[in-house]
Amino acid sequence: MKVLIVGGGGREHAIAWKTAQSQKVEKLYCAPGNAGIAGVAECVDIGVMEFDRLVAFAKENEIDLTIVAPDDPLAAGAVDAFEAAGLRAFGPRKNAAILEGSKAFSKDLMKKYGIPTASYETFDSAEAALAYLEQARMPIVLKADGLALGKGVLICHTLEEARAGVRTLMLDKQFGAAGNRIVVEEFMTGREVSVLSFVDGKNIRVMTSAQDHKRAKDGDQGLNTGGMGTFSPSPFYTKEIDDFCRKHIYQPTVDAMRAEGREFKGIIFFGLMLTEDGPRVLEYNARFGDPETQVVLPRMKNDLVEVFEACIDGTLDQVELEFADNAAVCVVLASDGYPEHYEKGYPITGLERFEEADGYYVFHAGSRFDSDGAIVTNGGRVLGVTATGSNLKEARARAYEATEWVKFKNKYMRRDIGKAIDEVS
Numbered sequence: 001m002k003v004l005i006v007g008g009g010g011r012e013h014a015i016a017w018k019t020a021q022s023q024k025v026e027k028l029y030c031a032p033g034n035a036g037i038a039g040v041a042e043c044v045d046i047g048v049m050e051f052d053r054l055v056a057f058a059k060e061n062e063i064d065l066t067i068v069a070p071d072d073p074l075a076a077g078a079v080d081a082f083e084a085a086g087l088r089a090f091g092p093r094k095n096a097a098i099l100e101g102s103k104a105f106s107k108d109l110m111k112k113y114g115i116p117t118a119s120y121e122t123f124d125s126a127e128a129a130l131a132y133l134e135q136a137r138m139p140i141v142l143k144a145d146g147l148a149l150g151k152g153v154l155i156c157h158t159l160e161e162a163r164a165g166v167r168t169l170m171l172d173k174q175f176g177a178a179g180n181r182i183v184v185e186e187f188m189t190g191r192e193v194s195v196l197s198f199v200d201g202k203n204i205r206v207m208t209s210a211q212d213h214k215r216a217k218d219g220d221q222g223l224n225t226g227g228m229g230t231f232s233p234s235p236f237y238t239k240e241i242d243d244f245c246r247k248h249i250y251q252p253t254v255d256a257m258r259a260e261g262r263e264f265k266g267i268i269f270f271g272l273m274l275t276e277d278g279p280r281v282l283e284y285n286a287r288f289g290d291p292e293t294q295v296v297l298p299r300m301k302n303d304l305v306e307v308f309e310a311c312i313d314g315t316l317d318q319v320e321l322e323f324a325d326n327a328a329v330c331v332v333l334a335s336d337g338y339p340e341h342y343e344k345g346y347p348i349t350g351l352e353r354f355e356e357a358d359g360y361y362v363f364h365a366g367s368r369f370d371s372d373g374a375i376v377t378n379g380g381r382v383l384g385v386t387a388t389g390s391n392l393k394e395a396r397a398r399a400y401e402a403t404e405w406v407k408f409k410n411k412y413m414r415r416d417i418g419k420a421i422d423e424v425s
Contacts, residue, residue, distance in 0.1 A: 003305065004058055005030040005041065006048050006078065007069035010332075010365035010384040011290035015069055015304070016041045017363070018297045022305040029061065035375040036364025036383075048073045051081040058087050065090065067308065071147050071287055074266075075101035090308045092266040092286050096257060099264065100286035103143045103183045110281060113256040115249055117281040118186040118273075126170040129182060133162045139187040144169050146178030151224050151339060155187065190275040191236040191420075192282065194292045197250060197270065198307055200316035201263040204254050205307075206246065208299055208323045209237035210292040211420070216339060218416045225339045226381060229417030231329045231392055232295040236274060236420075245272065245279050253284070265311050294363045294384045295328035329399040329418050330386040332365070336412040338380030345370070346377045346409040353405040360402050361386040377408055392421040 003025050005016050013036045020028050020040040031054060033043030046053045048070055058066055068078045068091035077094035091097075098105050110117040118141070123129035133140070142165040144152030152175045156162035169179035196207040210232035216222035249270060257264040269285035269292070297304070301322035310316045335342035344366075354362045363386060366379015385402045389395030396418040403413060 001025060001064035001305075002027045002062060003029070004054075004061075004063045004066045005033075005069060006054060006066065006073060008032045008034045008037065008048070009070070009290060010363045010381065011288050011293045012069050013037045013363040013365070014293045014297050014384075015067060015288065017361070018300070018304045019067070022303050024303070024305045029057075029063070031057070034364045034378070035367040035369050036362070038369070048078075049076065051076075051078055054078070055081055055085045055087065058082065059085065064088060065305070065308065067091070069287060071097075071100055071285065074286055075147055079266075088312060090266060090312060092264050096262045096264040096266070097286040098262070099257065099268070099284045101147060103145045103283070104181055106284050107183055107185075109253075109256055109260070113252055113259075115252050115256070115281060116278065118188050120183050120185040122181060122183050124181050126166050129166045129170065129184060130163060132184060133159060133166070136162070136184070137186075138162065141185040141187050142166065142169060143183040143185060144175045144178040145181035145183060146175070148175035148178045149226060151175070151226065152178055153224055188273045188275050188280055188282070190273045191234070193234045193237045193272045193274060194230070194289055195237070195245070195250075195270045195272060196289060196292060196296055197268050198311050198316060198319075198321075199254055199264050199266060199268050200311045200314045201258065201265050202254065202314065203316040204250050204268070205316055205319055205321050206242075206250060207296050207321060208232055209234040210289070210295055211236075212289065212292055213414060213417055216414075218414050223339055225334075227289070227291045227332065228334065228414045229329070229331045230291045230295050231327065231396065231418040231421065232292070232299060233327065235392065241274060241279055245270070249279065249281060290365075291330045291332060291363075291384045294330040294361070294386050298328050298361060298386060298388055299323045299326060324388075326388050326390055327392040327395040328386055328388045329392065329395040330363075330384045331399050331403050331413055331417050332381050333383040333385060333403060333406060333408075334381050334412045335366075335377055335379070336410040338412065342380050343410060344377050344379065348375045348377060348382070348406065348408045350405040350407050351375065354402070357402070359388045360398065362402070362406070377410075382408065382411075392418060396421060
């Protein structure tokens with residue numbers, strides 16, 4: 001079959017790498033792709049929001065399956081556009097992708113169906129939000145209602161910080177229209193865990209756990225980013241927690257979406273906080289996480305295309321997911337200055353080392369070819385260096401070893417990805 005992947009980041013490189021291994025796939029395309037994805041797929045210069053061009057390309061090239069990976073096109077109805085043209089696509093339709101597209105919707109859904117989460121209030125005006133903050137308990141969390149590239153969450157420790165946060169989101173519009181409405185949420189403490197799942201509208205199959213590191217600097221300092229690294233599995237995600245989440249969070253979320261007339265087919269990402277009072281939902285995403293995908297898919301044994309098709313066809317109950325009994329760690333190599341100001345266009349060297357190294361992977365997040373055909377930096381997050389090992393400590397050591405193979409000007413990374421592993425060793 002011929003497959004098209006929509007997207008061009010590290011998550012899409014990991015999906016393309018795994019999809020290319022399927023016995024069902026004879027030709028793989030990616031739009032727009034990047035310099036790393038070009039190693040496993042033919043890249044097509046079409047943007048992720050150019051639905052008419054994407055559909056036309058799929059028709060002209062007789063694409064059998066399109067995988068829509070990023071949040072923006074899903075929320076805007078990319079899957080609906082493909083289906084309207086009689087084409088097969090993987091991912092939630094627009095009315096289901098609202099699970100991620102609106103924080104207010106997802107919080108209201110959890111409240112209505114008794115899914116454990118933090119208490120919250122929603123505001124459409126800065127004046128009302130500021131008035132509420134005057135009697136609110138600190139610290140507190142402010143969330144832009146709409147999509148903000150994973151960065152529209154502000155943790156405010158003081159009233160002054162909270163006031164400034166409201167101005168940033170609602171008045172200065174740092175994240176554009178995403179901040180027209182905000183959710184003001186109780187601050188929860190505990191371990192964060194990410195759990196990805198496949199959903200076919202009724203059935204859910206949970207993948208292995210992971211833990212992301214969102215802050216730009218060591219010690220979880222600095223600004224929120226799209227993710228600076230991750231590890232899988234999380235040693236804090238026990239069988240007892242898994243049992244609780246399956247009963248009170250995972251299946252209830254799928255059932256709630258179905259009851260609301262928003263049948264969800266695709267990936268639900270559960271961002272969890274393991275509090276003293278039990279697991280709580282921090283957030284939902286309606287797609288693979290980035291960089292969680294870069295540690296989850298290398299551990300997955302299943303044919304990814306077969307699982308995608310089961311989600312579309314409603315036959316996920318016939319699938320059993322299998323993951324290797326190992327561990328994986330991903331360290332993101334970024335451009336210094338990310339997520340604010342950074343320079344691009346610097347040559348990247350050392351990538352060939354990964355071609356011969358077993359259990360080492362490099363997934364391109366922001367790269368391109370220059371006019372001479374050399375691979376250069378093209379984003380804030382440039383590469384995700386992933387390694388597997390028999391346990392988390394070994395995988396972490398191997399991942400950091402591999403980060404030294406790669407060179408580019410202004411290379412920056414956190415040095416403490418997976419440091420929490422040491423606490424349970």
